[in-house]
Amino acid sequence: MKKLRIAVIGYGGMGSYHFNQILPTERDLFELVGVYDLKADRQELAATAGLKTYKSQAELVNDAAIDCILIATPNDSHKEIAIAALQAGKHVVCEKPVTMNAQELREIMEVAKQCNKVFMVHQNRRWDPDYLIVKELVNSGEIGDIFQIESRVHGANGIPGDWRRVKKHGGGMLLDWGIHLLDQILWLVDSPLKNIEADFSYILGEECDDGYITYLTFENGLKVITEVGTTNYIKLPRWYLKGTKGTAEISDWDLSGKMVIATNAEVAAPKPIQAGVGLTKTMAPPSEEATVTQNLPKGVTLTQSFYQNFYDVVVKNAAPIVKNEEVLKVMELIDHIFDVVDKHS
Helix, strand or coil: CEEEEEEEEEECCHHHHHHHHHHHHHHEEEEEEEEECCCCCHHHHHCCCCCCCCCCHHHHCCHHHHHEEEEECHHHHHHHHHHHHHHHEEEEEEECCCCCHHHHHHHHHHHHHHHHCCEEHHHHHHHHHHHHHHHHHHHCCCCCCCCEEEEEECCCCCCCCHHCCCHHHHCCCCHHHHHHHHHHHHHHCCCEEEEEEEEEEEECCCCCCCCEEECCCCCCCCCEEEEEEEECCCCCCEEEEEEECCEEEECCCCEEEEEECCCCCCCCCCCCCCEEEEEEECCCCCCCEEHHHCCCCCCCCCCCCCHHHHHHCCCCCCCCCCCCCHHHHHHHHHHHHHHHHHHHH
């Protein structure tokens, strides 16, 4: 089996993670070649790891021995590097967000087509086990037809890193984590968007958003909330789904959670409970016979990892799991969210 020789531009957190954690599990498909990074300490780190270090980006891009290039640099540099790599005859994997806006991605897609080279975006959160459980819940109908989805990631550490705080580099949490949450939702929901509302958080005083929230309504009636927060000392559940037959919750990435499903058994009306200084039947817990609590399903299975699929796309002309047209829809949505917020600010 032919191995693809791959090198990385940008040996920071994500670039080194690909080389040290992800790609080593695919050594039957890829040979790890070398690295270029603007920072000398990262060059030294790569050399210590036994990787070839290139003196310049151009030297790496034009190395005829390289088949593929991984781009893991700040967001505003992705377009320039991707186009140079494609025109040099390389296949390209690009970290997310792929570009600063949808138009930049369209330009890359056109160059990839002209050069007949593969360009794929590392939207790795499509493989998250919590998301695959949600995908199964939507597909299976275990809690009925789902009419509301809430997808959140919360933390209290502020905006990570350095350039992620800088607007010109594509910083901010909508482009950092929102790109994942929105990609997951658009890959999940087979219906056009009908309405989009959004708001940003600037609590930390940075020039980029330290959090955001969107309210999406699809033409099939589904309502979706996505939210990223970096000033949340108490987290809300990672996922909360409401269906016509029940409710499901996934608390965190440890996959803790449950489903509560209506039995449709004939039961007595609920008795009023004391709620604050009043009584309520509406908010009283249902009787034991009215619902059943179940474990979450295991989740749908994706038969290939990202890099296994990338290899097959390059070598066997297979269909990509992450299609550029899908990523383009996400970028168009993000462009729209920025416009919505700007108009109301």
